[in-house]
Amino acid sequence: MKFRTEYKATPIEPSLDPSRPIVLVGSCFASNIALKMQSSQWEAFNSVGTLYNPVSIAKVLSWMIFDDEKSDALENSLFVCENRIHSWLFDSHFSASSKERCKERIYDARDGLLSALENAQALIVTFGTAWCYSIENPDVNENERYIVANCHKMPSALFRRERLNPDEISSLWIDLCHRLKEKYPQLRIIFTVSPVRHLKDGFEGNSLSKAILLLAIEQICKNIDFCIYFPAYEIVCDDLRDYRFYASDMVHPSQTAVEYIWEIFLKTFIDENGEKMLKEGEKRFKAMNHRPILIE
Numbered sequence: 001m002k003f004r005t006e007y008k009a010t011p012i013e014p015s016l017d018p019s020r021p022i023v024l025v026g027s028c029f030a031s032n033i034a035l036k037m038q039s040s041q042w043e044a045f046n047s048v049g050t051l052y053n054p055v056s057i058a059k060v061l062s063w064m065i066f067d068d069e070k071s072d073a074l075e076n077s078l079f080v081c082e083n084r085i086h087s088w089l090f091d092s093h094f095s096a097s098s099k100e101r102c103k104e105r106i107y108d109a110r111d112g113l114l115s116a117l118e119n120a121q122a123l124i125v126t127f128g129t130a131w132c133y134s135i136e137n138p139d140v141n142e143n144e145r146y147i148v149a150n151c152h153k154m155p156s157a158l159f160r161r162e163r164l165n166p167d168e169i170s171s172l173w174i175d176l177c178h179r180l181k182e183k184y185p186q187l188r189i190i191f192t193v194s195p196v197r198h199l200k201d202g203f204e205g206n207s208l209s210k211a212i213l214l215l216a217i218e219q220i221c222k223n224i225d226f227c228i229y230f231p232a233y234e235i236v237c238d239d240l241r242d243y244r245f246y247a248s249d250m251v252h253p254s255q256t257a258v259e260y261i262w263e264i265f266l267k268t269f270i271d272e273n274g275e276k277m278l279k280e281g282e283k284r285f286k287a288m289n290h291r292p293i294l295i296e
Helices: 028-038 052-064 073-077 098-121 166-183 201-224 231-241 255-269 272-288
Strands: 021-026 078-081 084-087 122-127 132-138 145-148 161-162 188-193 228-230
Touching: 021 028, 021 052, 021 098, 028 255, 052 098, 052 122, 052 145, 052 166, 073 078, 073 084, 073 132, 078 098, 122 132, 122 201, 161 201, 188 201, 188 231, 201 228, 231 255
Parallel strands: 021 122, 122 188, 188 228
Antiparallel strands: 078 084, 132 145, 132 161
């Protein structure tokens, strides 16, 4: 008797090479995978902050990679709240006490991203939610909605909550993927949907949101052969299917779930030689971070 439907990984060729960098962007789930890579000494760049909706992720990548130094996009995104400077394009990790320091942090992240993409073999993009918040931003276009990456705890009355649709997402990303491939010919793009549950949107709202993201990614991957979908969302929801595999908040996957997803990721994208490299890297990482017990 079977009491569980188990996801069977299908190896994808060509496999990824752990000696070459990976760039990750998107929701906080991307950070979990980046940490797994880094703990195996796989160079993984994930420094553009936490971004949840597909429009904000695309907007940040477009500005960082394709906008020239004269662009006003960053300047127009800055605002003051409680004596700190924030950006509507980024999360609060880039906020600072002065405009200069805020911009410095963002430009440092951009320089790191551009450097990493020069040699990166793949870009992993994790969509978190199809829900987004927009404001009126006269500095950009008074008639155009301005979707923000983070509300920075500003009053809810400032924002309009809306849900993106699959065609809007896929159209935006198909164009962006082609531009990325033109600039970085070696790049493959791996899409995932975060298994983190956005219950602030309600049970129905979260389910609809994830469905929209899945439909959008399907359209993208059907149109572009260098785009791949990795089913992190389905692994948690349809394979593990148990609250044992969620953290205490019942929203984020537990460490055990992350480990399981990581194992399937390796079976999907890493060959035997690559797996050996990662195991050796993990041993070196543990040795470097080992703290001996001192007996006085």
